[in-house]
Amino acid sequence: MNLEYQILAAFGLDLLLGDPRWLPHPVKLIGRLALALEAPLRRHIANTRMAGAATVIAVVGAAGLISWAAVHYATAIHPVLGDITSILLLYTTFATRDLLRHSQKVYQALRAGDIAGGREAVAMFVGRDTDNLDEEGVSRAAVESVAENLIDGVTAPIFFAALGGPVAAMMYKAASTLDSTFGYKNERYLRFGWASARLDDVLNYLPARLTVPFIAMAAAMAGFRPFGALRVCLRDGRQHASPNAGLG
Numbered sequence: 713m714n715l716e717y718q719i720l721a722a723f724g725l726d727l728l729l730g731d732p733r734w735l736p737h738p739v740k741l742i743g744r745l746a747l748a749l750e751a752p753l754r755r756h757i758a759n760t761r762m763a764g765a766a767t768v769i770a771v772v773g774a775a776g777l778i779s780w781a782a783v784h785y786a787t788a789i790h791p792v793l794g795d796i797t798s799i800l801l802l803y804t805t806f807a808t809r810d811l812l813r814h815s816q817k818v819y820q821a822l823r824a825g826d827i828a829g830g831r832e833a834v835a836m837f838v839g840r841d842t843d844n845l846d847e848e849g850v851s852r853a854a855v856e857s858v859a860e861n862l863i864d865g866v867t868a869p870i871f872f873a874a875l876g877g878p879v880a881a882m883m884y885k886a887a888s889t890l891d892s893t894f895g896y897k898n899e900r901y902l903r904f905g906w907a908s909a910r911l912d913d914v915l916n917y918l919p920a921r922l923t924v925p926f927i928a929m930a931a932a933m934a935g936f937r938p939f940g941a942l943r944v945c946l947r948d949g950r951q952h953a954s955p956n957a958g959l960g
Contacts, residue, residue, distance in 0.1 A: 713795040713798075715873075715874070715877055716874075718795060718798045718799050718802060718877075718878075719802060719870060719873050719874065721799045722799045722800075722801075722802030722803040722805075722806065722873075723802075723803075723806055723808070723870070725799070725803040726803055726806035726807070726808050726809055727808055727809055728809075729803075729809070730809035730810050730813065731807065731809070731810050737804060738775075738801075738804050738882065738885065739804070739885060739889050742771060742775060742885070742886050742889045742890075743889050743892075743893050745771055745774065746767060746771050746889065746890055746893050746894070747893065749767050749770055749771065750767060750894075750904070753766050753767055753770075754904070760903040760904050761903050761904070761906050761907065763904060764894065764903065764904040764905055764906055764907045764908060765906075765907035767890070767894070767904075767907075767908075768887070768890055768907045768908055768911055771886050771889075771890055772883050772886045772887055772890070772911075774886075775882045775883050775885070775886035776879050776880075776882065776883040776886075778882075779801055779878055779879045779882040779883070780879045782797050782801065783797050783798050783801070783877075783878060783879070797878075798877065798878045801878035801881070801882055802869075802873055802877075802878050802881055804882075804885075805869035805873070805878075805881040805882060805884070805885045806865060806866065806869055806870075807861065807864070807865030807866070808865065808866050810865075811837070811858065811861050811862065811865055811866070814833065814836050814837040815837075815854055815858050817829075817833035817836075818830050818833040818834045818850065818851075818854040819854075821833050822847060822850060822851060827846065827847055827850065830845075830847070830850040830851075831843065831845055831850055834850050834853050834854050834857070837857050837861065838853045838854070838856075838857045859923075860954075860956075862923055862927075863916055863919050863920050863923055863956060864888050864916070867919045867920070867922060867923045867926070868884055868888070868915065868916055868919035868920075869881050869884060869885065871918065871919045871922065872884040872915075872919075884915055887908070887911050887912055887915055888912060888915075888916075890908040890911070890912070891905075891908045891909055891911070891912035893905075893908070894908040894909075895908050895909035895912060913954070913955050913956060916956040917955065917956060919956075920955075920956035924942065924945045924946075924949075925942075927941050927945065928941045928942045928945075
């Protein structure tokens with residue numbers, strides 16, 4: 713099966729199933745591996761930045777190697793099994809349905825005037841304290857998180873899948889997970905998480921900017937103003953602390 717059909721099938725699976733709680737998700741396994749490697753690499757490598765970089769190499773490399781081996785040996789058994797394995801791996805890199813579900817809950821709560829419900833809904837997919845947010849704060853947090861997760865969970869996985877199939881998509885997902893795990897500007901991770909954060913910035917640079925015209929097209933299809941969407945992205949994107957989260 714051609715790669716483009718594998719990507720379409722995987723994307724369709726994500727739209728249909730989302731991320732079932734009962735399914736062991738590779739992102740969770742990647743996160744556990746990263747945390748398991750942190751302590752021993754800190755002990756054996758004196759330079760904290762280098763220890764963080766070694767973690768990146770080990771985790772991203774493991775994700776790529778395991779993905780390649782899974783597809784390779786499945787294909788050796790039967791080409792159809794190889795296609796199924798590729799589709800399932802690609803499927804785990806997408807997060808479209810879950811992002812849509814979480815954001816719709818926020819929208820529905822705010823539309824009903826339920827600020828407390830909006831705070832609870834937005835807390836499910838933002839990395840900040842939402843307890844004291846007013847209606848505008850909840851709305852802003854949701855929009856920012858949707859924009860960022862649209863890149864991490866939709867645009868970038870498709871981009872890397874198109875470039876290098878399930879192996880590249882899984883390696884990207886590993887890098888993204890490392891940033892989510894270690895990419896904090898606090899005392900513990902400022903240096904250790906430096907490599908994770910920088911790699912995530914580099915990998916998301918093109919996908920973030922490719923997302924902008926798709927947002928404009930979606931605005932046009934929904935009956936909104938596509939050029940207004942473009943103008944806001946270009947105007948406000950560079951004001952975000954992250955080089956990619958603002959889509960600018």
